[in-house]
Amino acid sequence: MKWPWSKKKEERGLYEDLVELYTLLQTTITEDNIDREKAMNIPTVSGCIRLIQDTVKTCPIKLFHEVEGKVQEIKGDPRLSLLNDDTKDTLNAAQFWEAMIEDFYLEGNSYAYINKQRNQIKSLHYVEESAVSINSGIDPIFKDYDIWVNGEMYKPYEFLKITRRSKDGVTGRGILETNKKILAVAYNSLIYENILAKTGGNKKGFIKAESKLDRPAINELKEQWNKMYSQNSENCIVLNKGLSFQESAATSTGMQMNENKITNADEICKLFVVPPTMLGGDGKANDNDYEKFIKLAVLPLLRAILAALNKDFLLEKEKSSFYFGFDVKELLKGDIEKRFRAYEIGIKNKDTNY
Structure with missing residues (x-):
């Protein structure tokens, strides 16, 4: 005959065994830690980033001035040389944008120090995302922050900041966190x-x-x-x-x-x-795929870059009438040609509702 309390003892022993088994499983099946090195080893990740990088590098950045409704392109501004050719750092402009775009997608933040002398930008220096610390204020409405690099404090206007999925304008979330x-x-x-x-x-x-x-x-x-x-x-x-x-x-x-x-x-x-299909290399990509890539992947990134440049690369007195822009005519050439052909067909058919 078994005593009544012996059943409870067996149940308690079974429960303890299950807890021990669960603990063992928790310690052996841990969550994967995917860092940027592992992510860039995935061919599709590195392929997508490289495709976007190479596309953005082909688009020159220009400076425009709007006066009384008329827009004039400004040529010869020293800032254009920094953005398109030589940053006056160890990286040239193409390498600079490669590094910034990679950080943008993987980490959600990309930073560059703006070296100024008396309101003149002399050089542009890419800073690795891991070397930057942000000290944010506590006010959720009037947001403010300081940027720290190697124990030195910098103000927001001293850095070019391009962020992804940001809620404060200085820290974002990359695919390493969101996906x-x-x-x-x-x-x-x-x-x-x-x-x-x-x-x-x-x-x-x-x-x-x-x-x-x-x-x-x-x-x-x-x-x-x-x-x-x-x-x-x-x-x-x-x-x-x-x-x-x-x-x-x-x-x-x-x-x-x-x-x-x-x-x-x-x-x-x-x-x-x-x-x-843009990464397949099998020739299956068509004009429609290319158009989707430009409009859905590239143009939003260009818009984020321009917003950062207009905020951090212009003087306060310039912000009312000056702005930066990418020359995307070559990227949208096929789309423009389609519009002209449609307009031409409409003219021939005496239908100008285009």
């Missing part, structure tokens, strides 16, 4: 594929023994096993009497690797609003 799950899935798939390549695609399994193996036999088996799964010519092992290989069941992940890669790549392209 870490899909990046982890893609990166882990890449690691899994790398393991398959290293092992030559050999099937996984385990060794069954009729009797307990001694330590020398175990060590010999491990050595042969490592040789089999290494990248060399010896791709077989000899099993002694009483040992047999039991193949483990194939997982859905392994069987659907190629389909998963395509799906993951398409999902990552959505983060950058880049049509997947």
